[in-house]
Every structure is written in C-alpha cells, then in structure tokens.
Amino acid sequence: MDTKKTLALLQEVKDGTLTPEEAVLKLRMSPYEDLGYAKVDLHRELRQGVPEVIYGSGKTPEQIIGIASVMRENGSENILITRLSPEAAKKVEKEIPLDYDEVSRIGIAGRRAEVTSSGTIVVAAAGTSDLPVAEEAARTAEALGNRVTRLYDVGVAGLHRLLSNLDIILEARVIVAVAGMEGALASVIGGLADCPVIAVPTSVGYGANFGGLSALLSMLNSCASGVSVVNIDNGFGAGFLASRINHMGDKK
Amino acid sequence: MDTKKTLALLQEVKDGTLTPEEAVLKLRMSPYEDLGYAKVDLHRELRQGVPEVIYGSGKTPEQIIGIASVMRENGSENILITRLSPEAAKKVEKEIPLDYDEVSRIGIAGRRAEVTSSGTIVVAAAGTSDLPVAEEAARTAEALGNRVTRLYDVGVAGLHRLLSNLDIILEARVIVAVAGMEGALASVIGGLADCPVIAVPTSVGYGANFGGLSALLSMLNSCASGVSVVNIDNGFGAGFLASRINHMGDKK
Amino acid sequence: MDTKKTLALLQEVKDGTLTPEEAVLKLRMSPYEDLGYAKVDLHRELRQGVPEVIYGSGKTPEQIIGIASVMRENGSENILITRLSPEAAKKVEKEIPLDYDEVSRIGIAGRRAEVTSSGTIVVAAAGTSDLPVAEEAARTAEALGNRVTRLYDVGVAGLHRLLSNLDIILEARVIVAVAGMEGALASVIGGLADCPVIAVPTSVGYGANFGGLSALLSMLNSCASGVSVVNIDNGFGAGFLASRINHMGDKK
C-alpha cells in the first residue's frame, strides 16, 4: 500500500512480468488470510515491526486457536494473546504451546523475546489492586523486547514510598503509570520525570469512581506536561506504546 | 426548637405566664422575619454560633440590602455576603458600610472579626487560576475568627514547591485544599497531613474537565484518609467548615 | 520526611555518627517493608497517630495475611481490615486472631480500642438498607477510640423520628449522616446541628439513583453550611475523618 511497494508493483506491470489483472489481485490477496470470522494480518510484523497480537476478549477459544494457527503456519514465532481467561487458556494450550500468566491474563505462544532496546521501561502502580493491569503492561513490554522495572504500591497517599524510588523514576526512558481511584500518580510522576509518561487509569475503586471514570478524567486533566492517556484498564496498549517509544531511543 | 427551649416554654405555660395560644404563636413567630422574598433567620448567631451569611448569587442588590438591613436592625454586627458581583457591591455599599474584595467576591458588612481560635487554617491552592476560590475560603475563615495561612501555586506537577512548605502543612489544625484540573493536590496533602483536609474542586481547566467534574471525582476517590469534599468552587463552604473544626480544638 | 527528622538526621551526619550514604539509605529504607505486591507502611501509627488500615477489596486473603503479619511483627496491636468478605475473613482468621462483623464487613486484628476522646460521634442513617455503610463508619470510629451513638432509620420522609432525637444531634461533636436515595438527611441534619457533618451517600436505591449519584449530588449541593462529603458507600472514610475531628476537641 505504501509508495515504494506501489512503484515496484507498477514497475513489474510495465516490465510485463505482471498483467494489470494480476497486480490488482496481488494488491488484494496478500496482506491477510480470511477465516470468515477474522482476516488474519500476516504482514504486520514486516509493516509495523511487531508480532501480531490477538485480543482474546469476545473470541471463542476455537477462534483464537484458528487465528494463531494461521499465523504460526505463516512463520510467526512470537504471538501475544491478551485478555485470555484461564478457562480459554486451558483449551488453547492443548493445541498450541502457550506461556500463560493468570494475573495479567496474557498468553504468549512462541519463543521468549530477547531484550532489543538499551532503555528501561518503568511500570509504576498505585495499589495492590492495580496489579493485573500493571502486569498486562509489563508483560506486553517484555514480550516486545524491553527491559522492565516494576514499581508497585507507590500511591500518592504515602508519598515517601514513591520518593524513595526517585532514582528509578529518573533513569527510565518511558514510564507507565497505572492507577485507579483518583489517579493522581500520573501527575506526580509526570512532575518528577523528564521522559514520556503513559497513564493507564484502572477501574479499581467504587462509588463515584464510576468504573474508572475518575482516574481517566484525572489523568486527562493532568497539570503535568508529558503525560498521555490510554483507555481504562488498557495495560496492553500502554505496554505496546512504551515499547515503541523505548525502541526509538535506539533506532536512529 | 431544641429540648431545653421546649421545656422552658412548657414551664411558662404551666406557670400560667403564657397561654397555650401564645406559646404556639411564639414558637412560630420568633425565629425569622418574613420579607416575602426571604425569611431572614435572626437567631442563627445564637443557635449556631456564627453570623448570618447572605448568598449573593441570584439575589438582586435590593434584596441583599433588604436582608442585611433587617439583620443589622436586629443586632447583627458581622454579616458575610458571598458571590457578590462588583456591580452589586457598588449598589450595596451605598446603603450599608461594606468591606468588599474583588478576587473572592466577598463583602463584609460590619466590624472586622477577631481571631477566636488558637489553631491555624491552611488554605492551599494548586494554581494561580484557583485563587478566587481559595480567597473565598480564606476570607470566609478570617471573617469567622480564624488565623489563616495561604499556600498558593503548590500544584503537584512541581512537588518541591509543596514539600518545601511541609512544616506549614504539619502544623495546621485544618487544611483547605483547592485545586482544579486533576485535583491531585488533595490526595497528596491528605497523605502528608495528620489533620482534617477539606478538598475544594474548582472549575479551572477545560475539555475533559467538564466544569470541575474531573477534580470533583478525583477528590471523592482520594486514596488518602481524612479527606472530605465540598461542591465545585465552594470556597465559602470549605472556609465555614474549616472554621467550625478549628474552633472545636478550643471548645471543650 | 518532615523538617525535624531531616534536621536530626543531618545533625547525625554532621556529628559523623552517620555517613551521607547511610543517611540516604536510612531515608529510603525505614518507612515501609516491600512485599512486592505491597509496600507496608510501618510508621504510619507514629506519623499520623492511627494504626494502619488494610483495604480488603481487590486483595487476595493471602495478600491480606501477608500485610497484616508484617505489621504485627513490627508491633502493630490494632489493625483494621475493611471490605473483607465473609469468605476471605474465614481464611484470614485461621492465621490471625480476628474480630469480624458481617454487616459492616470490618475485621479487627488485635486488642479492642479504648475510648480516647471525650466527645461523641453520632452516626445517623436514613433507612434500614443503609445499615452496612453506617456500621462501617461506626465500627471504624470505635476502633479508632471514639464513643459512637447510632441513630438509624431517621429518613426525612418521617421527620418526627429525627426531631424526637434532636438532643442527640445537638450534643454530638461530629455527625456522620448516611443516606441513599435523595440523600436529604445530610441537609436537614446540617441545618439543625452546630458541629461538622460528614455526609456519606450510599448506593441504596434504584433507577435514577444511578448507583448513588443522586445522593452524592444532593449532598454536594447541600444548602446547609458545615457539611462535607465522602465517596459513595465510604463508611470507613467518614468514620476515620470523624475520629480525627473528634480527637481535635481534646488535643490542644
């Protein structure tokens, strides 16, 4: 779809090695395999530099196995499956070798990732209840080749727990700040750090928390610069983005 | 209305100094004067230990003058008028001696209050834009006889500004924490202080701030104990409650 | 972290009894013990005058036992565990002596608290369905050393039930007003009392109650002065704050 590929294809057409009809066919056929219920993207690793990720929620174990199988047949060596319930994991691992973690609900089908960036991602979480989301971020980042430092239970109500780890904050290349309730952790870290901070609101809390709305709004309104926000409980998204930023420090 | 007064009244009826009809009349007539558009409560100073407050918003200058005049005729020496626009203040001060402050929009009709509590109320504000609300709290507290320490522009994005004033935080008897945007100041102060913290969300901000909703939810969900919340922009309410708590330290 | 401690530490450094490296280490190490999933704050009783509280919701029984054990090993004699389900309580009390109450879902590990304030906290609840939240407030306050008077089922639809107990209202040092539905109890009590009123909206109700939103907004907009609000169903927060205010009357 990008310029260079289009040019190459057109050149083949001009050279006569490809008829126009074949070219159209090729443009259409290559990038995915159609399973009916899913169109599996087989070129994403090439196009975006990361393996395909299967979002497990709302898919049957059979659908997950089907998608993963097609990917593996096409050479994927490292498939990340998120939001995979323990029940579904049991069914999947009968068909596909799977490294499954119950806290984060992440399953990895394939070889363990090597660390491919010189920087460190810090995943900070405000409370013990935020761990599932924090672990989703941390394990996603690790699966994508990052070194991760975990900094858990550092909520702002006990500021000394965070300040005692100031050196970890200052040496990070990216920080993922995970917090529910009032979500103030993102602002406090944002004021201390000089690297990008990815805030993840969680649905931890009750009452006027409204399913994570309080932390979400709090983080969007952060008075600290350099903070951006992903969806409530979206540990995967934060880990993915952190990896992308962390690898930039090495790319060019 | 309370037990002791009811007993006294009944005793007078028993003694024959009061007919039952007169007693009913008395119960009904005394506590306020009816201006049609307002029923001015003349006994609140006695009942609740503080002067009457006139909430200026939504009242015409003429109504404010009318209410204040009845109060002054009945002996009130210290009347607090909140949410008083500069235009209304000009009209009011032609009829009644008024000490008016434009930032907080508070007018005080009467003598200056003496400090009647040995404790100190700290009013902390996150940003310069929060000053009108913070000043409403501070001036309300002063008018009610409190010593007030102002701690402005100590938002959590620059944590050192707050931490440098830790001694002020630790010596307060009550703290009013005023913040808009993500309202994280309340949680951070709540985690540091060992006195009651009254959080005042402000409507300062834009976008997903939704008129103060972000700070409000943030403060209600504070992970720090000892924090309670008043309405958005309700500096008066915070100052009033702070005064009530501050005077408790001296009462018994 | 506070001024006096920093000065003392610096003095020791100056005296040569502490190397700078040791000082940094000390600042960092002392205040908590790191269990990985939690950083247990061992100095809070010293710093804030109250025992550590474990918020049970979202923690596994194993995590709760782990945290409580560390605290007990460090000398805590009175540990409050809130939002503890009956199932979790059963597991916890096998490891740790526990006084558990099913209505409020509060467990207390340790000696029974003595009354340490001369004042009384009144916990008023609008309806029978509000009892779990009211009891959370009442038991929290008792665990923190307060005398508590319960005033239940005094909702404003039957005003005489509240007015008949006016003397209890008038003699309180702090009042916790617990109500769901329209939450009007807080305003009515706020208008009668001359002490601080902590309003607790509950999620009791249905339909346009929206999980407690109606009572929350109602209480935030109270036309009575001296009322502040905590999160929906946050009985613990109200009991904690009430205790802090109640002890002020004795402190200085």
Place this chain on the structure above:
Amino acid sequence: MDTKKTLALLQEVKDGTLTPEEAVLKLRMSPYEDLGYAKVDLHRELRQGVPEVIYGSGKTPEQIIGIASVMRENGSENILITRLSPEAAKKVEKEIPLDYDEVSRIGIAGRRAEVTSSGTIVVAAAGTSDLPVAEEAARTAEALGNRVTRLYDVGVAGLHRLLSNLDIILEARVIVAVAGMEGALASVIGGLADCPVIAVPTSVGYGANFGGLSALLSMLNSCASGVSVVNIDNGFGAGFLASRINHMGDKK
C-alpha cells in the same frame, strides 16, 4: 376524535346530512388553523377544559402575535404566554392587550381568571433565587382559576421556617415544591403532607448542580410517597398539573 363525536358524525352521514367526503374533510379541518409555522389548536379549551397556552421560547414576537390573534378571532378570552422575554413582551403588547409579569416571564392576554375550585394550591420555594420558577407555577395556576398560597424561602437548612407554616402545608389540596441545589424540600414536604406533591427542580446552584441535575435526581429518588416530578425549571407544567388536580376535588 373521541367515540361520541365519531358516532355523531357517523349518524349525520347515515342521515344523509353529511356526505362521506364532507365527513372526512370535517374530521381533518376543524381542530386547528394552519399558519405554516404553527397549527393553532382551536378546540383545546373545549376538549381539555383549559385555554390554549403559547410557549414563548424559540418563537419570534411576530409568530406569537400571529398565533394569539388567530385564537382571539376564534373566541379565546384567556391566553397564557410563557417564557416571554421583556423585549418580546414589549412588541406583543403593542398588538394585543397583555398583562405581563417580569419575574415569572408570563404574559396573559385577556380577562383575569376567576377562582373556579374550592381548594388551595400551595407553592413552596426553597430559596429567594427559586422565585422566578415558583412564580411561573403560581401565576399559571391563578390564570387557570385557582387560589394560590405562596410559601417562599422555606429551604430545609432552616427547618423551623417550614415547620412554622405546617398548617398551610396540611390544608393544601395540592402542593408545588420548588427547589434547586439539593432539592430536599420535596421530600420533607412529601413526608409532612397528605396531598399530592408536585416537585419542580430548578437550575439554581452551581458546580455539581450540573444545571439542575442534582435537584432533579434528588426529587425523583424521594423517599416520600406521593411525590412526582416535572422538568427542571418547569414552573408552568407544575402549575398546570396542580390546577388539574385541584379542580378534580370539585368535579365529581
């Protein structure tokens, strides 16, 4: 459109005094006059026992004059115009004799209404700022032939002002309870009265009032039975319904 009329019409057709085509025409033509921008309902006074009401908001003065003129030509002697701005009122009264009140923004074109019910409607308002809405209700009810008692500034923060007027509450046939902020007045009156209570939330307040939402939700969740609610600031709707109920006491 109702059974009796349909029967009468069909009888005429059977009798031959009306052709079927004429009957269809009649069914279609009679009930309104079409001005293009409005279809003026000329039979409502007959059908529903009350004069036509013109909702002034969103209509130009010219449109209002046009509608009122058609009505007057068709015999309407008592036309109620609500939400009429002072500017529009000035234009309208040049063309049509108008009795206009600035507080309620109601204009009445026609003769003054006589009292046609033996009962009394009480309009109670919590604060001085609620007067415009309360007056809209009161004047609407008066225009529809009711005796109205006004009870203003009886908000629940000063309960004695309401309790002193308990006899007025108890003698009402219908009560309209107008309140902004937390809207608790409706529940308190609902608990005291034994007649229908129509609650009108107003947009008076600020912050977490959210334009009247707090009072609206509060009133919908009233724990008192016998209370129903109309739209925020809908004084007209409350006055209209109160009149309908009040006249029932005399009808049969």
Place this chain on the structure above:
Amino acid sequence: MDTKKTLALLQEVKDGTLTPEEAVLKLRMSPYEDLGYAKVDLHRELRQGVPEVIYGSGKTPEQIIGIASVMRENGSENILITRLSPEAAKKVEKEIPLDYDEVSRIGIAGRRAEVTSSGTIVVAAAGTSDLPVAEEAARTAEALGNRVTRLYDVGVAGLHRLLSNLDIILEARVIVAVAGMEGALASVIGGLADCPVIAVPTSVGYGANFGGLSALLSMLNSCASGVSVVNIDNGFGAGFLASRINHMGDKK
C-alpha cells in the same frame, strides 16, 4: 406535631394533667416503635390516611417480619410489602398470612382492600416487558382502595391499539403511563387525556436506553401538559400517587 395536637398537649400541661417533662416524653415516644434497625411509624395510617408500606428491597426477611409484626400488634390490618423476592416471600408467609404476586413482587398482609373511590385509575403499559412495573402500580392502587383498568401493550409504534381504547383513556380520573425504551406513550396519552397523567419510565430496553434514562428524559421533556414523572421502575410510587389523586375526587 401539627398545630392542633400541639395545642391540645399544651392545654393538658396548662390544666396540670401533664407535667412539662411528661409532655416532652410524649411528643418523643408516641409516633414510632424503635426496633434498632428500623423505627416503625405507627401513626401513619392516621396521619396520612393510608397503611404503612414496607419497601422490601435491601431488608432481610427477618427484618420484614419484625416490622410487619409490630405493625400488626398495633392494629394495622392492611400492610403492603413491595419489592419482595419470591425467596423472601416464602420465609415471610411462614410467619404472617401473605397474599403474594410474583409478577409485581408485591405481598399484602391482611384483609383485601375495598374500593373507596368512585373514580377509575387506568394503568397503561407500552409493552409486554413493562408488565412487572405496571402490575406494581395496579396492585398498589387496588390495595389502597381503587378500581383499576389495565391497558397493556399499547405502545405508540402501533397507534391504533391505543386509539381503539380512547374511551377508556377519556373516562379515567388518573392515568398511570408505563413505558421503557423511548417512553413516548406518556406524551401521546398526555395529549389525549384531560386528567392527570403519572408517567413511569421503565428500565426495559438496551443500549442507549442506559437503564431507563431514555424513557426518563423523554417523559420529563414531554410536550404534553398535565404529565409528571416518578423514578424509573417506580410502579409503587405511581400507584400510590394515583390513589391519592383519585380519592381527592371524592373527598370534598
């Protein structure tokens, strides 16, 4: 609490038949019996002309039995229990004779009510799914002595079903309009009828229905006059209010 009783009591005090202390005691003791978890109002039938109602939701069967027993011991012959689950009903009817209906979840302990008003209440429901709420309204009204006509499945998408029953609409003294989804039934009935219409939004629907919010807002914004609204799914409230209005037609 009302004027006449107060006068009578004061007269007794004056006559010396009552000491002031006894009078205070009497004022306080009479109106309810305190069960700890509930203050049972024993005079409501006298004061408001209807039997006590027990709102079953959020109460244990034991609490319901306790409250009902006290009432029966004090002479209540007709107790209405709403929101009573089938499981709770089974427990209650072991202790107290109970007439229970599963659709409306209403239980009646006591004699069947006689019809005490000459008017008719029409309960109209838009769809089959709205029946539980409609039946709650209908059975409440019947228990309070009203004749009720049910008009079910008359939603506006099939307008002829409603128009075919126009005579029932026109002969009603009060109409309860029950509808979920877009709640348009209330406006259409409001435009046809000339009696008070009580609109009950239900939570029937899905998606942008948001638990009944769509019908609630729709009904509050009704362009038809004479319509007021109760809480979502509040069939009881509508039936209670309808009964109060219906009995007015006979009272005076």
Place this chain on the structure above:
Amino acid sequence: MDTKKTLALLQEVKDGTLTPEEAVLKLRMSPYEDLGYAKVDLHRELRQGVPEVIYGSGKTPEQIIGIASVMRENGSENILITRLSPEAAKKVEKEIPLDYDEVSRIGIAGRRAEVTSSGTIVVAAAGTSDLPVAEEAARTAEALGNRVTRLYDVGVAGLHRLLSNLDIILEARVIVAVAGMEGALASVIGGLADCPVIAVPTSVGYGANFGGLSALLSMLNSCASGVSVVNIDNGFGAGFLASRINHMGDKK
C-alpha cells in the same frame, strides 16, 4: 385508519350496510387480538409489507409461543423472533417449527424467505467480537427477502482489509456498518460509498467504551454524509431498515 379505509367505511355506513355502532366496533376490533399481556397486530403484514416480528427479550417462552400461535392461526407464514436465548428457543421449538441461529439469537418460524429485491445489502463488521450483532442484521435482512454480502473483520486499524474489498462497497445498494470500540468504520465506509450507510454501534469494548457509548457518539458525529445510526447492538433494526431501503430500488 388511513383515508381510503375511512372513506370506504363511511360509504358503507351511508349505504346503510353498516350501522354507525357497527362501524365503531369494526374500527376498534379488527387490527389486533388481545392476549392480555400482548395485543397481537394481525394486519401489519398488510399495512407495512413485512411480517410481524417478536422481540424476544423480556418475554417468557410461554408468551412468545402464545403470540406466535395467534399469528400463525391468522395466516402468518414467516415470523421473526429476535433476542431469543438458547434456553427459550428450546422451549419454543417444541411447540412451533423453528429455524434457530445461536450467534445472532434469531429464530424464524415458517418458510424460508425468497429474495425479493434486485439489490444487495452489505453487512460490514469491524471485528470478530461484533459478529453477533452483524449476524442479527444479516439474518434479519435475509428473512425479509434480501441478498446479503458479509464483510467481517475489516476494522480501520488494518485499512488494507477494507480497501481490498472496495468493489463490494461500491456495488452495494445499502451498507450496514457494525463496529464497537471507536466505531470509525462507519465514517470510513461513509466516505467511500455512494449509497445509504446504516451504522450500528456495538457494546464491544471496555473501559471508556461505556457500554457502546463511544461507538454511538462516534457514529452520530460522523463527518461523512449519508450515514445514520440505530441503537447500540440493534442489528435487527439495521437489517430491517436496510431491507426497506433495498426494496425501494425495485418498488417504483
């Protein structure tokens, strides 16, 4: 109810073949059969050209069987039952021959529909999790006589999957665009297609998705012209409307 029928009826009355009373009776009796809990519309197929649809949610299997039976007795040959749970389906198919699909939860009682329009409806879905809603739309359209092309898993994050099927998009007569999460599919298709696009937001997603609100708002705010929206998860409504539009291309 329409003009022609009314005229015919009136003509019969004029001719004396019908008494006025009979005419009224006829107007009232014909269009539906009253089952108490439902008024089954027997003329809809005539009036609106489509068979009756039974919305299964909130109805008991018994009610569904009752309604379907009446319809079948009156000649309906093709009855669509939506939102039918597998459990209910099992009960229904014991009484009535039923073609049931678990994914879409649609049951069809009767003959399979023939294709009655020359156009094609495209049902496009963004992700695998959106399939139940997409299938509800597709099967509804098929049951109403349409040819349907399914285009699944074409979410905008992998734009090439959609662009590769551009010819399908361009040849459609109507497109149903089904998407959860951010719902961007509707706008992208709306910008590419030149036929009406019916957007169906789904509740697929989590966190700030708020039960489908994000996709709903996104679709309502689409910057592409020619897009309209139905309720969240309303596959049936989209399929029904698509069928109506698709048949227009053949009608006149």
Place this chain on the structure above:
Amino acid sequence: MDTKKTLALLQEVKDGTLTPEEAVLKLRMSPYEDLGYAKVDLHRELRQGVPEVIYGSGKTPEQIIGIASVMRENGSENILITRLSPEAAKKVEKEIPLDYDEVSRIGIAGRRAEVTSSGTIVVAAAGTSDLPVAEEAARTAEALGNRVTRLYDVGVAGLHRLLSNLDIILEARVIVAVAGMEGALASVIGGLADCPVIAVPTSVGYGANFGGLSALLSMLNSCASGVSVVNIDNGFGAGFLASRINHMGDKK
C-alpha cells in the same frame, strides 16, 4: 481509487503511455486542490453524484470564499454552504452569487437544482421552534434535486394534527422527522409509515433536555422499526441522506 480506475491506470502503465512514476503522481495529485487550510475535493460530484458541500461553521468567510472559488473554477455549478451566519453570508455574497436563507442558515452558490427524483420527501417537525433544523433538511433536499413536502407543528401532544395529514405520511418515499423535547414524533411516524424514517433530534427544550440528549436517546430507542437517527440539529445530514434514499427509487 476504485478497482476500475486502478485497472485503467495500470493498463496505461502497461501500454507505456504512463511511466510508473507518473502514475503514482497522478494517483496522488488529482482528487483535490490543497489550499493549506483545506484540501478541496474536486471529484466528489463524480464519485458520489452530489456537489461538494461546505460546512460553514468554524470557517472564516475568507476560507469559505477560497474553497468555493476553487470549486467554481473547477466547474461546480451548485455549491451548498451550511451553517452560514448572516454576517458571514454578507461577506461571501460580495464575492460569489449566493442564494441565502436566514432560517436554515443555508447558502447556495449556483443554479437552482431541478427535481431529479419521482418520489417525495416529507419533512415533519414537532414544533415551531424546530423550524430552523427542519428547513435545513428541506432546503438541503431541494438543493439536491428532490420534491419536498413540509409538515410543521405536528407534535404528538396534539395527535389530531398529525393524523389529519396521514395521507401525506403514507405517500412519502422518505420521511425526515424533526423533534426536540421528548422526540416522540419519530416513533409515532415510524409506526404509521411504511418508508424509511430519518429522525433528527433537536436541541429545542430546556432543563433535562440536556442540549438535545432527551430527544436523541428517545429516537435511538424508538420501538418503531425503520427509524434511524442523525446527530442533534443535523438537518443537513438528514436532508442529504433522504435525497440519497429518494433517488434510489429511480436509479435501478
């Protein structure tokens, strides 16, 4: 961008009449002209069969003139400008011949459109205040070559006004139903008509209307089939879609 064009282009490349580089250039250059602040789409009339529309809101008069000029230079003869304020219109018509209507705020630059469909679009509006939105829909449809019948002030509170025009409803090919407040008009028309109904909620109303939310939710939850919804006040979108559907009846 579509298949046929791509094939043609590739054919030219194969034929050697176009170099691959030129082809890429051509793909990129043709479809729009870049003004910096806007990329004017010059081929939309070809691609989608309708002229370009300029959404005037948020654009300066200068930007509007700039965009329209480029379009006219490229042969556009019929340009629709929506949401054009009277002030902006005055500036625009100095540069470009403009037919401007103040009610709908629509300006048309170019020749008057001819009627190009045999069907009729009915635009129905509930109240006089809904006219600006209704006119935006009507004029848009007319500018796109449709015959439009206006049916204004037919809100459901006076159902006879709508029923009297039933023949117009029944003969429409598409209906646009415009309503604010409770938006019930869409459901009632949806139940009567057998053609697609496009519902347009308006922001007309106040209080719990919340800027059009009540009508929006009402319309989305319509119990009538065949109804879809566009954004609040989006008369243009409804008119555009109605035109697209109306022309389908003639297309194939």
Place this chain on the structure above:
Amino acid sequence: MDTKKTLALLQEVKDGTLTPEEAVLKLRMSPYEDLGYAKVDLHRELRQGVPEVIYGSGKTPEQIIGIASVMRENGSENILITRLSPEAAKKVEKEIPLDYDEVSRIGIAGRRAEVTSSGTIVVAAAGTSDLPVAEEAARTAEALGNRVTRLYDVGVAGLHRLLSNLDIILEARVIVAVAGMEGALASVIGGLADCPVIAVPTSVGYGANFGGLSALLSMLNSCASGVSVVNIDNGFGAGFLASRINHMGDKK
C-alpha cells in the same frame, strides 16, 4: 531533590561547609521564586530540559508579565505562553518582546528555537476548524526545537487525501493526530503508522459531540495500537510530548 543532589548536600554538611540549618534552608529556597500568586519554577529548564511554560488562561496580563519577568531575570531566553488572548497579548508585548500568533494563541518571549532533533513531527488535522488546536501543537513543538510537517484537512470522510500523503505518515518519528467530531483520524493513522501517535480530540462539532466528548471517547477506544490521548483541545500537551519523544531518538 534527587539522590545525587541530596548526597552532595549531605557531603557538604559532613565537611562542615554547610550547617544542617543552612542545608534545610537551601533545600527549601532554591527551586522557585514566590510571587504570592505564583511560585515561579526557575530550575525546570535544568531539571526537565525545557523552558518554563506559562499557561495564560485564567491569569491576568499583569500576572503573566510578572511571571515572565522573574524568569527572564533568571536567565530564561525562551518562554512559551499558551492560551493568550489577543487582548492580553497586546498588554504583554508592551512590557516584554513577544512573538504572538492569533490562530494558536501562542506567544513566545525570547529567541527563536533552533531545531535540535533529527526527526520530524507530523501534525495532522482532520478539518479546517481544527486548525487552532493543530497550530498550538505545531508551534509548541517548533518552539521546543523540532521540525514539524503540517498535514491539514485530511479527515477520513475523504480518505484519498490522507492516503496521498502516506509517505509523510511513514517517515514521521511522532505523529500528532488532531480531530473533532468522531475523531476517527487517530485510529486510521494509528493503523498506518509505525511510530507513536498522540491523539488530540477537539471540541469541534455540535450536538452529540458534547464539547469534544465524542472524539475523546473515540480516541481512547482506538482499535489501533500505539495511540495515546491528551485532553480535549490540548494542542500544547501534544506538542510538548511529541517533542519529548522526538528528542529521544537523538538522546542516547
């Protein structure tokens, strides 16, 4: 405040060159200058590598001048003032040399920034009305030393305008995607790009846009990975974060 500085300070204390009291004083005094209404942070450039930014909204021109002056006296050469109204800009530039841009409302006091990163930031905007926010992002990024490519009016309704610029998308190091209405641009770009995408929802739109909520929710729910979100209309925040990420590519 960080470890190294603390160690250095403690070393000085140990060496006797600093008394403990002086050390405490130093810790407290250095980082800011207190103007009463603001605490100007003079070390941020050192600590976080960027100049101080003054958020102009809610500050008086006098306050802005005061803050900027203190900064300039302390050596700041490049001060960014955001949300500066034209009126305030006029007053400020009388005192301080200012480069002001009306579209973005950004003023820069000081020297023009040099480009200090080898990467490029692309700022893409969906529509002409989004320009003010897009320009705020672009100018912020430029002021912080970045090369910026603007890509405006590339909304998804005309997908070819975006696809024609695919090479710009693919060569970016960071992309800021600015869009109002349905905000779909972020997801589409997120699916095409392999670099971090910062999404900025704008308040552009109307109706169910709810002040930017639709775009905000849409972006938070993006199905594309690598996308994070800042507050509605927060062009500054996006530009600042983009700069931070862009400079990472060069840092290590």
